[in-house]
Amino acid sequence: MPTPGPGTAPAPGPGAATPGSSLLRFATIGSVDDGKSTLIGRLLHDTKQLFDDQLEALSTASKRRGIEGMDLSFVTDGLRAEREQGITIDVAYRYAATPRRKFVIADCPGHVQYTRNMATGASTADLAVVVVDATTGLREQTRRHCCIAALLGVRHLLVAANKMDLTGWDPAAYQAVAAEMRSLARRLGVETVVTVPVSALHGDNVVEASDRSPWYDGPTVLAALEDAPAGAWAAEGSDGARLPVQWVVRHPGGGRSYAGMVSGGSLRAGDDVVVLPGGGRSRIESVGTFDGALDEAASSMSVTVALADDLDVARGDLIAPVVGAPDVVREFEATVCWFGERPAQVGQRFRLKHTTRITAAQLVSLQGRLDVDSLSLVAADSLGANDIGVGRIAVATPIAADLYHVNRVTGSFVVIDESTNATVAAGMVGAPVVIGAGPPAGS
Numbered sequence: 476m477p478t479p480g481p482g483t484a485p486a487p488g489p490g491a492a493t494p495g496s497s498l499l500r501f502a503t504i505g506s507v508d509d510g511k512s513t514l515i516g517r518l519l520h521d522t523k524q525l526f527d528d529q530l531e532a533l534s535t536a537s538k539r540r541g542i543e544g545m546d547l548s549f550v551t552d553g554l555r556a557e558r559e560q561g562i563t564i565d566v567a568y569r570y571a572a573t574p575r576r577k578f579v580i581a582d583c584p585g586h587v588q589y590t591r592n593m594a595t596g597a598s599t600a601d602l603a604v605v606v607v608d609a610t611t612g613l614r615e616q617t618r619r620h621c622c623i624a625a626l627l628g629v630r631h632l633l634v635a636a637n638k639m640d641l642t643g644w645d646p647a648a649y650q651a652v653a654a655e656m657r658s659l660a661r662r663l664g665v666e667t668v669v670t671v672p673v674s675a676l677h678g679d680n681v682v683e684a685s686d687r688s689p690w691y692d693g694p695t696v697l698a699a700l701e702d703a704p705a706g707a708w709a710a711e712g713s714d715g716a717r718l719p720v721q722w723v724v725r726h727p728g729g730g731r732s733y734a735g736m737v738s739g740g741s742l743r744a745g746d747d748v749v750v751l752p753g754g755g756r757s758r759i760e761s762v763g764t765f766d767g768a769l770d771e772a773a774s775s776m777s778v779t780v781a782l783a784d785d786l787d788v789a790r791g792d793l794i795a796p797v798v799g800a801p802d803v804v805r806e807f808e809a810t811v812c813w814f815g816e817r818p819a820q821v822g823q824r825f826r827l828k829h830t831t832r833i834t835a836a837q838l839v840s841l842q843g844r845l846d847v848d849s850l851s852l853v854a855a856d857s858l859g860a861n862d863i864g865v866g867r868i869a870v871a872t873p874i875a876a877d878l879y880h881v882n883r884v885t886g887s888f889v890v891i892d893e894s895t896n897a898t899v900a901a902g903m904v905g906a907p908v909v910i911g912a913g914p915p916a917g918s
């Protein structure tokens with residue numbers, strides 16, 4: 476996987492769409508049972524993305540569960556265990572297309588136990604669809620998900636105030652969700668937030684505008700998705716190109732080139748580059764793909780690069796332009812979303828995967844834990860499951876890292892438990908962007 480996404484599920488490619496592309500990657504987030512899977516099922520159903528055999532399987536499965544009609548949450552809850560429990564466990568990726576736009580959808584689980592999977596889904600998203608049960612309003616888990624999405628760089632939220640049918644289409648219920656989300660989004664530094672009153676179950680304001688909400692004149696969920704900004708990742712298109720070396724290609728007649736995925740900017744033949752962490756300098760001789768030479772390798776492209784000099788370059792190294800190259804660090808400040816069942820303690824050792832490099836690492840200090848209600852740091856000496864913390868991490872082999880808000884690839888890492896090999900945390904280099912971003916809720 477080119478991006479060190481914070482989980483194990485396969486994510487379809489890196490986050491940012493290229494400018495001008497009509498592709499939108501979005502993830503559903505929010506508390507368990509608020510209706511995320513039903514909303515996606517409804518969206519796919521009403522835009523006619525489902526085949527006859529899928530529709531048939533849906534109604535058979537629904538009947539077996541004693542549900543009249545179709546339970547649309549089954550569209551993404553494909554795993555039998557999920558259907559039987561009625562909750563989403565894994566992230567389900569779906570592809571959809573309307574005449575106006577293409578979508579890659581990550582339907583994430585809401586259950587606290589599967590927050591890690593939610594983070595995986597959100598790590599590649601341009602936008603998050605926050606589903607909130609309008610009868611209850613925002614729950615702690617909704618706030619936590621929004622917080623993680625914002626930390627992962629999601630800058631646009633589309634809020635579905637769902638189950639409006641159960642409120643009797645009370646505009647006050649919708650307004651309460653919209654106001655709370657506006658306040659939260661502002662404090663998280665999110666750029667846009669649009670709230671739509673919906674009933675995912677009955678299909679109101681999902682694809683078709685509903686006549687049950689005459690007091691609402693905004694877009695449907697689909698219209699808002701079609702108009703949402705994409706590829707909003709800050710550093711895309713800038714000159715801070717990075718090429719983590721995935722593997723070294725040895726050519727039969729001698730010579731080598733280095734394969735990997737470019738992020739953060741473009742690489743061109745003739746660019747003066749440095750190979751990190753070693754620091755050897757050279758010039759790019761050629762850039763290519765398996766199909767032939769290129770003038771320029773843009774962000775998100777998988778390429779091979781040949782250098783003018785015979786440097787010792789290995790998997791895990793990073794090639795970057797000399798000007799504006801990332802810092803090589805042995806210790807750095809980081810924000811981590813801890814998913815391990817055993818708490819993280821100061822002094823704890825683990826393995827850290829940063830781009831294509833894995834190194835031994837240690838949590839050297841913990842500044843605190845993020846309180847998801849107040850968005851402030853509270854003193855802590857350990858992090859429990861699903862806690863978000865800020866601390867310092869030391870690595871045995873130096874890494875060439877950017878701040879996460881500068882580059883989503885070279886600014887992120889995952890933490891792997893030494894004994895179980897499980898991914899126990901997703902990390903972002905630097906202090907969290909969300910702390911102190913604005914006044915507390917309700918003000």
Ligand SMILES: Nc1nc2c(ncn2[C@@H]2O[C@H](COP(=O)(O)OP(=O)(O)OP(=O)(O)O)[C@@H](O)[C@H]2O)c(=O)[nH]1
Binds near residue numbers: 511513514606677
């Ligand atoms: N009345 C009503 N019920 C709904 C609506 N949307 C979803 N539900 C019901 O809420 C329950 C949970 O729906 P899901 O779509 O599975 O919820 P989820 O958010 O995907 O849950 P997890 O993935 O487990 O976090 C199901 O019984 C749905 O039928 C709605 O608009 N109105």
Ligand SMILES: [Mg+2]
Binds near residue numbers: 562584585
């Ligand atoms: Mg679900």
